[in-house]
Amino acid sequence: xxxxxxxxxxxxxxxxxxxxxxxxxxxxxxxxxxxxxxxxxxxxxxxxxxxxxxxxxxxxxxxxxxxxxxxxxxxxxxxxxxxxxxxxxxxxxxxxxxxxxxxxxxxxxxxxxxxxxxxxxxxxxxxxxxxxxxxxxxxxxxxxxxxxxxxxxxxxxxxxxxxxx
Numbered sequence: 001x002x003x004x005x006x007x008x009x010x011x012x013x014x015x016x017x018x019x020x021x022x023x024x025x026x027x028x029x030x031x032x033x034x035x036x037x038x039x040x041x042x043x044x045x046x047x048x049x050x051x052x053x054x055x056x057x058x059x060x061x062x063x064x065x066x067x068x069x070x071x072x073x074x075x076x077x078x079x080x081x082x083x084x085x086x087x088x089x090x091x092x093x094x095x096x097x098x099x100x101x102x103x104x105x106x107x108x109x110x111x112x113x114x115x116x117x118x119x120x121x122x123x124x125x126x127x128x129x130x131x132x133x134x135x136x137x138x139x140x141x142x143x144x145x146x147x148x149x150x151x152x153x154x155x156x157x158x159x160x161x162x163x164x165x
Contacts, residue, residue: 001105001106001108002071002109003107003110005109006112009067009115010114011116012068012115012116013057013116013118013119013120014066016120016135017053018122044120051124052125053124054122054125055121055123056120056121056123057119058119058121058130060117060143065116066115066119067115068112068114068115069111069113071109072108072109072110074109078107
């Protein structure tokens, strides 16, 4: 589990690149490696490691906010009076042991680094084909799945109340 530590996050735009970078962390001179520009049609362009990439901005729905978290090694302290459920049947202590393990699960602290309302998707040699992009399709499917899971039964995903017939 994670506990998110409140902070003053900065506005960010995640970039989804069509390559693998075997580095995780800050770099000293980001402008040396990453300087996107916008053409007169509004398309973003950048040269990264000798490759010309074209960027397409994919906005999140208005009722969604993206969050960038950094999961730390710090754990949330557990209160000393944490309740444990007692084994209420006669078949042994297995259930009580499982409950005790669940109650003592370590909760890691995550720092809220940034927020975003769009994702920039980059593609080699041309604009991202929004209709056939696995990333765009996956994002829209995930949003639809999340709305289906977290939506009230009386309210549809688009915010309108269902009409009973």
